[in-house]
Amino acid sequence: METPIRTQLRSLAEPEYQKFAASLIPNITNVLGVRLPAIRKIAKQIASGDWRTYLDMAEDEYFEEVMLQAMVIGHVQADLEELLTRIATFVPKIDNWSVCDSFCAGLKYTKLHPEAMWNFIQPYLKSDQEYEIRFGVVMLLNFYLDKPYIYEVLPLLDQIKHEAYYVKMAVAWAISMAYVRQPEVTMPYLQHNTLDDFTYNKALQKITESHRVTPEDKQRIRGMKRKAKKQVQTLKQITS
Known part of the structure; x- marks a missing residue:
């Protein structure tokens, strides 16, 4: 059964944007085609709620699912030790320049x-x-x-x-x-x-x-x- 987050991301996917986004990141093949502002909006909503449970259970099958985690980590409020732990846990998931650069900027x-x-x-x-x-x-x-x-x-x-x-x-x-x-x-x-x-x-x-x-x-x-x-x-x- 599909998670609500994945269903939401699929509903926001745009076929034409998918082709464009995939062309910018040639080393991956798992792009749904969701624009970054839409992902960022979801991330802010998650960060204002039970973000710890989300990060603990988050899926990594699609580019947008990994990008969403990156953005959530940038928006959360926690003590430094926990933030560093979350960052260290996430870094091994980075497999393209787009997630890397968005994560760092956030x-x-x-x-x-x-x-x-x-x-x-x-x-x-x-x-x-x-x-x-x-x-x-x-x-x-x-x-x-x-x-x-x-x-x-x-x-x-x-x-x-x-x-x-x-x-x-x-x-x-x-x-x-x-x-x-x-x-x-x-x-x-x-x-x-x-x-x-x-x-x-x-x-x-x-x-x-x-x-x-x-x-x-x-x-x-x-x-x-x-x-x-x-x-x-x-x-x-x-x-x-």
Whole structure:
């Protein structure tokens, strides 16, 4: 028997929107076609009621069911320990960029607990799982690009060497946003880093696409593009 939540989501599904939404997230095939504002409205209703029972019993078969959980966690009110537990339980369910990015953007209570949340996301940045790393990176770009954190964010991004596409794109996005927010801190990093060519050039591209960057700065950034593969020397420990 279908749950009331799934029935509600099915009733809101739009066939034409389903095709569009599915095309944006090529690595999943479980999209019903419900628009995000409609999911957000349901999430707010759940968060104002018995949200704990909902999260404990929630189903994960469809993209929208996972997205709904992400949004509910962003809207609930609870103590920090419980919030962190709920976040940690949810992160393994992330299997696409859309859920990841919406989830991170919704965790606005990070602003109330910046140091605790900073410590919480550090292990995800060192993970070997694509979307765990992306979760950590997108949290950085959403909440930690101001001083003093920016001085720690850039070295952390430089240490991420995972080959997954959605990790590289997240790192490039974060670096571009760092430049937009803190150009005087980020420019020296762009001039001296160990990013792979794809991530580095993508970061430059995203900077030049920003309306908040001056034409003069965009011209300078374009001139920094790597035209040939950069050879990065790494220190290797030699044991006898």
